[in-house]
Amino acid sequence: MNAPIYLDYAATTPVDPRVAEAMSRHLTLDGIFANPASRSHMPGWQAEQAVEGARRQVADIIGADPREIVWTSGATEADNLALIGFMRANRARGRHLVTSTIEHKAVVDTASALEAEGFEVTWLTPGSDGRISPSRLAEAMREDTVLVSLMAVNNELGAINDLAALSAVVHARGAAFHVDAAQGVGRIPLNVDDLGIDLMSLSGHKVYGPKGVGALYVRRSPDIRIEALIHGGGHERGMRSGTLPTHQIVGMGEACALAATEAAADQARASALAGRFLDGLDDIEGIHRNTDVAVAVPNIINLAFDGVDGESLLMALRNIAVSTGSACNSASVEPSYVLRGIGVPRSRALTALRFSLGRFTSEADIDTAVAEIRHAVTALRR
C-alpha cells in the first residue's frame, strides 16, 4: 500500500532533504561532531563555529542579534523558559500574567502551573475568528501586569494575531510581550523589532527542521531578565545549560535559512492549494469552516462536517493523514478546547478535522484528498 498523503504539517513537518544533508555532516568522526564547548582543540572550535553560524541563521529570520538566541529542546521548553523564567525573575515588579484560552498547551499548562505557584493569570477569550482583540487586552492589563503571552499563529485554526497592535498595548502599560511563534516562522513575516516582541518561542520541526530543537529569543535592549530552569555548565549565558546538540542546531539553522528564501513561494503555493481544496469541497453540503480564511495562514484549514463524527471520518480517510483538533489531544475524545474557545458548539467541534499542507504537498495530493473526503462523508452520512 502507498504511504498516505500527508496533510498534517501543523503537527510536524518532514525534514527538508537539504536540512538532513547538513545535519548528517555533523554527527560522525569524519564530520563536525565534537563538543561545541570544547575550547582546547580544533574539532571543538569547528563545532562552535557551526553552532554560531546556525545561531545567526535563526536570528536573521526574525531580525534579531545572534546573542539574543537561546537554544532549547523545542518550543515547549522555550514557552516554559519564557513564562516561568520571566515571572520568577520579575516577581518583585508584579505577579500578573495575561494570556489566552486558546494558546498551545505548552503555554496554557505553564500558565496554570504559575497560578499554582502563586502568580495571577488573566485568561483572554478570542473572537470567533480566533484572534485576540487589542482592546480586550487593554482592559485586562493591570498595574502589576509584567508579562503578556499570545501566539503568532494558532496551531488548530491558522488564525494570525495582530502582533503589532497587541504589542503596542503591552508596552503602553510597561509589560513585556512573549509570542509563541512555532507556527509563524516561514509563514508570516516575524521581525521582532517591527512587531515589538521581547520573548519569542521557535521550534525546529514546524519549519522543515528536526524535532527536539528550538530556541527562545530574549531581547537584550531593553534587557529582558529570565531565570534559568535547567542548571548545569552555564551554557547559553547561564539561561539554559546542557551540551549543545550540534547536528540538531545546524538543522534548525539550515531550515530557517531555507525558510528565509522560500517562505514567500511556499505560502503562495499553499494559498493556491488551499483554494483548490476548498473549491473541491464546495458542493458538499454541511461543511463549516472553523478557520476564518480571511485572517489565517493558508496552510491550516479546520473544517466541521455536519452529521459525521470526526474520529469516524479520520478512520474512513485511510489514504490521508490528518488530525482531529490538535495532535496533542488527539488521544482523548474531548472536543478541542481551541474550537470550544472560539465558540464552536461541542457537538460541531466533535465533527471537526484539521487539514494542514506544506512545502511538499502537490495538486494531485489535494485532488486525491478531495475525492476521499467526498466518498467518506457521503458513506458516513448514508
Ligand SMILES: *Cc1c(COP(=O)(O)O)cnc(C)c1O
Ligand atoms: C508545535 C507547537 C509547540 C511545541 O513545539 P515543540 O518544539 O514540539 O515543543 C508550541 N506551540 C505551538 C503553537 C506549536 O504549534
